[in-house]
Amino acid sequence: MASKLQARRREEFKRYKEDTQREGKPFFPYAIYHDTVMSVVTVGVIIGLSFVWYFTADDTPQGDGLEAGVLGPWYADKADPGTTQFVPRPDWFFYFLFYLLRIFKWPETVLLGTVGIPTICLVLLLALPFYDRSPERRPLRRPVAMVAAILTVISMGVLTWKGATAQEALGSEIIASGEIEQWAAEQGFSDSREAIDGASLFAQTGCLNCHVYLGIGNANLGAPELSEVGATGRGADYFKSYVANPAQFGNNVMISYSYLGDENLGKLAAFLDASKGHGAAAEGG
Amino acid sequence: MPKSARRKQIEAVALYPLDWVEERSGLVGYTKWFLFRKVPRDINWMQTLGSATLTAFIVQAVTGVILAMYYKPDPDRAYESVVKITDEVTLGWLVRGMHKWGASVFIILMFLHMGRVFLFGAYKYPRELNWILGVLLLVTGMAEGFTGYLLPWDQTAYWATVVGININATGPFVGPFLAQFLQGGLAIGPDTLSKFYSLHMLVLPGAIMGLIGLHIYLVTRLGVTSPPWSSVAAGRPRPEENGPGGGRRGLIRDPAELEQAEEGEL
Amino acid sequence: MSNLHDDDTPEVPGPSLWPIGFAIGIACLLVGLVISVWALIVGAVIAVVFGWLWVRELTLRHATPAPAVAEAEPVAATAEPAMETYDRGMFLGAATIGLGGLIGAAVTVPSLGFMVLPSFVGDGVKTSDVDLGPISNFPEGKYVITTYVEDPDIGEVSRRTAFVRNNGLTTDGQPSFSIVFSRCVHLGCPIQPNGPADGSPLEYAADGKPPVTLQPVLAASFGCPCHGGLYDGEGNRTAGPPVRALDRYEFSIVNGNLILGRLYSVGEVLGNGASAKISKYYHAYPGVHVDGVERFLYPIPTPGSRS
Numbered sequence: 028m029a030s031k032l033q034a035r036r037r038e039e040f041k042r043y044k045e046d047t048q049r050e051g052k053p054f055f056p057y058a059i060y061h062d063t064v065m066s067v068v069t070v071g072v073i074i075g076l077s078f079v080w081y082f083t084a085d086d087t088p089q090g091d092g093l094e095a096g097v098l099g100p101w102y103a104d105k106a107d108p109g110t111t112q113f114v115p116r117p118d119w120f121f122y123f124l125f126y127l128l129r130i131f132k133w134p135e136t137v138l139l140g141t142v143g144i145p146t147i148c149l150v151l152l153l154a155l156p157f158y159d160r161s162p163e164r165r166p167l168r169r170p171v172a173m174v175a176a177i178l179t180v181i182s183m184g185v186l187t188w189k190g191a192t193a194q195e196a197l198g199s200e201i202i203a204s205g206e207i208e209q210w211a212a213e214q215g216f217s218d219s220r221e222a223i224d225g226a227s228l229f230a231q232t233g234c235l236n237c238h239v240y241l242g243i244g245n246a247n248l249g250a251p252e253l254s255e256v257g258a259t260g261r262g263a264d265y266f267k268s269y270v271a272n273p274a275q276f277g278n279n280v281m282i283s284y285s286y287l288g289d290e291n292l293g294k295l296a297a298f299l300d301a302s303k304g305h306g307a308a309a310e311g312g
Numbered sequence: 313m314p315k316s317a318r319r320k321q322i323e324a325v326a327l328y329p330l331d332w333v334e335e336r337s338g339l340v341g342y343t344k345w346f347l348f349r350k351v352p353r354d355i356n357w358m359q360t361l362g363s364a365t366l367t368a369f370i371v372q373a374v375t376g377v378i379l380a381m382y383y384k385p386d387p388d389r390a391y392e393s394v395v396k397i398t399d400e401v402t403l404g405w406l407v408r409g410m411h412k413w414g415a416s417v418f419i420i421l422m423f424l425h426m427g428r429v430f431l432f433g434a435y436k437y438p439r440e441l442n443w444i445l446g447v448l449l450l451v452t453g454m455a456e457g458f459t460g461y462l463l464p465w466d467q468t469a470y471w472a473t474v475v476g477i478n479i480n481a482t483g484p485f486v487g488p489f490l491a492q493f494l495q496g497g498l499a500i501g502p503d504t505l506s507k508f509y510s511l512h513m514l515v516l517p518g519a520i521m522g523l524i525g526l527h528i529y530l531v532t533r534l535g536v537t538s539p540p541w542s543s544v545a546a547g548r549p550r551p552e553e554n555g556p557g558g559g560r561r562g563l564i565r566d567p568a569e570l571e572q573a574e575e576g577e578l
Numbered sequence: 579m580s581n582l583h584d585d586d587t588p589e590v591p592g593p594s595l596w597p598i599g600f601a602i603g604i605a606c607l608l609v610g611l612v613i614s615v616w617a618l619i620v621g622a623v624i625a626v627v628f629g630w631l632w633v634r635e636l637t638l639r640h641a642t643p644a645p646a647v648a649e650a651e652p653v654a655a656t657a658e659p660a661m662e663t664y665d666r667g668m669f670l671g672a673a674t675i676g677l678g679g680l681i682g683a684a685v686t687v688p689s690l691g692f693m694v695l696p697s698f699v700g701d702g703v704k705t706s707d708v709d710l711g712p713i714s715n716f717p718e719g720k721y722v723i724t725t726y727v728e729d730p731d732i733g734e735v736s737r738r739t740a741f742v743r744n745n746g747l748t749t750d751g752q753p754s755f756s757i758v759f760s761r762c763v764h765l766g767c768p769i770q771p772n773g774p775a776d777g778s779p780l781e782y783a784a785d786g787k788p789p790v791t792l793q794p795v796l797a798a799s800f801g802c803p804c805h806g807g808l809y810d811g812e813g814n815r816t817a818g819p820p821v822r823a824l825d826r827y828e829f830s831i832v833n834g835n836l837i838l839g840r841l842y843s844v845g846e847v848l849g850n851g852a853s854a855k856i857s858k859y860y861h862a863y864p865g866v867h868v869d870g871v872e873r874f875l876y877p878i879p880t881p882g883s884r885s
Contacts, residue, residue, distance in 0.1 A: 030872050036437040043352075043547030047535055051350030058351050058359075058536075062329065066367035067359035073417050074372055077409025087605055098413075101405075106392045106470035109725040109739035112762060114803040115471030119460050120419045120454065128479075128765070129805045134377070134821040135872065137764065137865055141482040153447050155430075156440035164433030164540035165501055176430055177847070195803045231770025233799050236808055248817070286719070287796050291774065385734040405738055471767065475804065478766040483864035484875040489612065493697045498861070502732050503696070571857045 028254050036162050082133075100143035122190030123183050129193060194243075198231030201243070206230070211239055225298025228291055232284065240302070249280070255304030267296035324494075348366060352538040353495040353547040361425040370554065372456075375411040385465065387507040389504055390465035415457055422450055434537045441532040448525050452516055456523065459512035462505065473508070474500060590628060594635055599628030612698050613878060616800040637664060637672045652879075698881045708838040710790055711782030713753060713831060716744040719851075720794050721771060721811075723760075726838070727788040740827060741771060741800070742792075742836070745852040753851035757827040758813045759841060764820040767804035767866040773797030800824070812847040812854055821867050823847055824858065 044154025051056070076098065093100050107113070118124050124145060131140035159172060194200055205225045208217070216222035218254065229235075237246035237296055239252040246252070256266075271292055273281040284292070322445075334340035382401055384393040397404040426446060429435055436444035447535070481491035483554040495505030538545035595669040606621025609815070684704040708726045716722050721741045728736040745754035760769050773796040783789040808817040813824030823846050828839030845857035845868050861883045867873045 033437075033684055037328055037546050039727070040438055040548065042717065043535065043537075046548070047350050047352050048548035050353055050544070052353045053348045053352050055347040057353075057356060059347075061355075061357060061360045062363040065357070065364045067369050069364045069417060069421065070371060072367070073414045074406075076413035076417075080413065081405045082355070102391075102395060102464075103466040103468045104468055106465045107737065108466065108470065108735065108761070109737040110768050111739055111770050113471060113768055115475055117472045117476065118415075119458055120416065120457060121476075122406070128819070132806055132817075133818045133866075137819050137821055138380050138872075138875070139864060141479045141765075141821075142487070149447070149451070151442055156435045156437075156443050159369075162436060164436065164537070166431055166433075166540065169433065172430070172433075180427070186410050188313065195806060197801050198802050199770060199773070200803065210367075228774055231772065231774045232377055232797070233808075235800060236772070236799075250355050274760055282798060284798070286774075286798055287773070291796065297619055305442070310403070388733060474761075474766040478864040481863035482765075485877070488863045488866060488876060488880045488883075489698075489878075493694060496697050498880070498882055500735070502735055 030054050032160070032162070033072055034126065039162060105183050114195070114197075114200060119187070122188075123186035126186045126190035129190075135210060185205065198227075198233070201230040202227060203234075206243070213241060214304075219301060220296065221294050221297040223298075224303040225294035225296070225301075228287070228295050229298055232295075233286065238283070254302060257300045257302040258304050261300075263293070263296040263300040265296075266299040270299075282288070317322060323455050339393055344543040346532060349417065349532065352537050354546075356537055356539055358428045358539075361428050362422060363529070365421040365425050366528075368421050369520065369524070371410060371414045375414065376513070376517075378407050379411055380513060385463070385505055387505055390463060392486050392503060394464045415460065419453060419457060422453055426450065432540055433538055439530070439537075442527060442534065445523055445527045445530065449520060449527065452520050452523065456512060456516045456520070459508045459516065462508045463512065465505065470500070473504075485518055498502060537565050583673075587806070594632065596635060597626050600625055600632055600769060603628055608687070608690060608694075609696060621670035633672060633676065637668060638673070708790070709784040709787065710742065710836040710838060711746065711792070712834050713836050714753070714834075715756075715780060715782060715792055715834065716742055717794060718744045718746050720744075720776065721797050723771065723793040724790060724791040726730065730788055731854075739768070740838075745854075748852045753831055753840065755829055755836065756812065756851075757829055757838070759784050759825040759827065760827070762802040762804065762807050762820060762822055763815075763822050763864045763866065764802065764807050764818070765844070767802050768801045768822070769802050769809070771795045771797035772799045772801055812850050813844060814847050816843055821872070822862075823866060825861065 030076055078155055080096065080098040081101070083098065084100050085094040085096070091105070093102060127144060128137075128140045130244075132139060143296050161169070163169055170303070206229065207223060211217040214224075232255075234240075237248045237250040239246045239254070241254050269276055269278075270284050271285040273279075274283070284295075287295070330340050379397065381548075382393060382397050384390055384402065394408070397408050401407075427445065429443065458476055460474075462469045477491050479495050480494060481487045483490065492498065494504070494507065495501070495506050535546075538547070603625025606623055607618055608613050608621070608848045610616070610621050612619030631700070665848055708728060710724055712725060721743045723739060724738065724742045725739045726740050727734065727833070740760055741756075741758045743756045743758075745756055750753045762769050776794040776796045779793040780792050781791055799816070800809040800813075801807070802809075802818065802820070806818040807815065807820040809820070810816050813826065815821075815823060823844040825841055825843050827841055830837045830839060841861045842861045843859045843866075845859060847857075849856040857869065860879045862868050862876070862879070866876045
């Protein structure tokens with residue numbers, strides 16, 4: 028059963044041992060010197076990161092430690108099991124698994140993303156010496172192995188990066204990241220208090236779960252992009268009536284937002300009316 | 313120049329403790345063998361990643377022990393004890409920072425080391441078992457990261473753990489039981505932190521240390537590979553193994569050998 | 579038999595299948611401790627039967643026959659049949675295995691039980707009949723973000739949030755509430771209501787209990803910040819990976835106050851408000867299907883989750 032291959036492997040190992048005995052160098056000091064230098068670098072990096080983390084975050088004397096520096100804050104807020112405002116994320120080296128879960132967004136496929144694919148990958152990794160049986164070790168003569176390795180590294184890198192930058196179009200994230208002010212600057216409604224309040228409402232009420240606005244939001248549910256909806260010239264009253272009762276205008280997919288109340292609807296309408304599209308700010312629109 | 317008798321005497325006295333230990337345990341001999349064993353002469357810097365990973369683990373172990381002297385593993389006191397370590401304990405910020413960033417460095421080095429071993433084909437015969445041990449170390453290392461992430465008991469810690477435990481719960485048949493065991497009940501409660509602390513401090517480090525011991529034993533027993541592209545790689549084919557003309561023996565029939573075969577000599 | 583060997587090689591028992599059966603019995607016993615008494619009994623029976631067969635094989639095989647010398651002796655008046663004797667070595671071997679096994683079990687089983695069982699006995703975190711305050715605090719038709727401490731004895735770690743909506747009265751004139759748990763049923767992240775806060779928060783504190791915070795919101799849907807799950811106003815999944823509708827709480831009304839009951843999982847909700855039809859299941863973990871074909875992947879609910 029492939030005993031010729033096995034004999035070839037054993038002979039190579041025998042040659043390896045002879046070569047090492049004959050031509051090799053003692054571990055101390057030749058190899059252990061390299062190891063020591065690398066270990067010093069490792070410890071130095073760890074200490075360096077600690078210094079950068081500690082001294083760039085919250086350097087005010089009486090600070091609360093919650094201000095983030097280059098490498099994050101000293102502390103996050105204390106655990107609150109009843110929060111409704113927090114965006115959970117795992118440790119960075121789990122981002123690839125985290126993004127895998129976002130890819131599998133159909134309920135039937137949840138099991139694949141949580142348990143299925145990670146288990147398969149782990150089994151493939153463990154069993155590697157048993158399905159890659161050729162004695163060849165030179166990289167340029169192992170094309171399958173090299174291509175597989177490069178693909179794995181690239182995909183894990185991409186998954187990790189996308190996990191790091193993933194953002195839900197949820198109100199709290201948008202408001203926290205200062206997106207509202209950016210919208211106001213770009214659309215030119217920074218001086219309209221009502222439009223700014225309307226923008227916050229727009230973010231909070233989940234409109235971006237179906238619509239796209241200035242590059243964020245959800246595009247695949249068939250709802251129109253609203254970045255330039257104000258340019259149609261229909262006026263705030265039209266938007267107010269529409270949002271309060273979309274069915275009246277023939278839209279049977281969008282729910283009625285009349286529960287927001289008259290004042291909030293007015294603000295939303297002002298925001299939509301002020302959204303006249305790119306370059307509107309320059310034109311003074 | 314040859315050593316004088318006086319010098320030999322002094323050396324004998326100085327080395328007496330080592331000889332005493334050696335005669336009774338053989339340990340000195342093992343240490344000498346470990347330090348002075350031969351390794352291939354063309355090994356390169358990429359092959360220091362394994363020992364760098366070990367160094368990162370030792371940093372984690374030492375800083376972890378120091379942190380454990382001040383950390384309180386109770387949901388009502390954990391966060392405050394971490395604040396105290398960072399603010400009040402002398403150089404506590406440095407120990408905490410080293411432990412926090414050492415974890416990331418440890419994981420990165422493990423992946424780099426795994427990549428290097430893959431590149432060199434050093435998982436092939438006779439080192440398959442070592443590769444398996446290495447993958448197990450990767451898994452336990454990441455489990456260490458997961459259990460340790462809960463300990464500061466802040467928002468990121470709590471919710472990352474909720475999701476991690478629920479990922480376990482989606483496993484068919486036994487998933488919910490595994491999740492309930494990890495949580496210590498039907499929801500994350502006061503026992504969860506203690507259990508994670510015990511796993512993080514005792515169970516997983518014990519497993520990692522045992523696996524590292526086996527891993528290093530195998531490395532020293534089986535030897536470190538030469539870079540496969542090296543022209544002086546240990547284990548390279550001998551020239552005399554090739555047939556006439558330099559090719560692999562058997563590919564081209566050598567007329568002289570054919571004659572010998574006919575005469576019944578081969 | 580060992581006295582027939584002159585060299586040092588130890589005599590190892592031959593291969594045998596009984597230990598495998600014994601191990602299966604022990605495993606069944608330990609699993610049964612967690613899941614059900616019947617599995618425990620079956621496991622104990624298997625372990626005893628196979629254990630006995632194993633010990634029997636170890637000891638009986640090497641019974642030495644009566645020495646041939648005895649037959650040459652003149653038959654005594656009391657003709658005793660030649661007795662089967664045990665080789666001393668085999669007896670000591672069997673005793674070691676037996677006592678060793680006993681000691682091992684005496685140490686391992688309680689330790690394993692101590693490690694594993696407490697997670698599975700009892701009701702876990704008790705809702706402890708949390709009093710959320712008078713129902714007048716809950717305006718009709720609006721969701722109120724209600725934060726409370728489920729079990730004051732274990733403190734802040736049992737703080738939870740639910741979205742409570744007063745649905746008015748059912749057709750029978752009973753008060754109806756939709757009390758939706760704020761954890762996503764994909765993987766447990768904290769859900770956010772899609773809408774602005776409406777007014778400032780209220781606080782209600784029953785005697786000696788931690789205060790309950792009430793914050794009305796103008797929201798008719800919910801979203802999850804982790805992997806993109808979306809729910810409608812009744813908790814049904816509208817988009818993303820959630821595998822069922824949001825969990826809900828049972829409730830009761832005592833002296834005009836809303837009292838929380840147990841958590842349960844929901845397959846889906848048909849209709850809305852006071853006339854909604856809720857398909858109710860045992861309280862399952864996030865990510866666990868309770869209906870559809872995938873529910874067969876999770877056949878056994880964990881202990882304590884059945885209401």
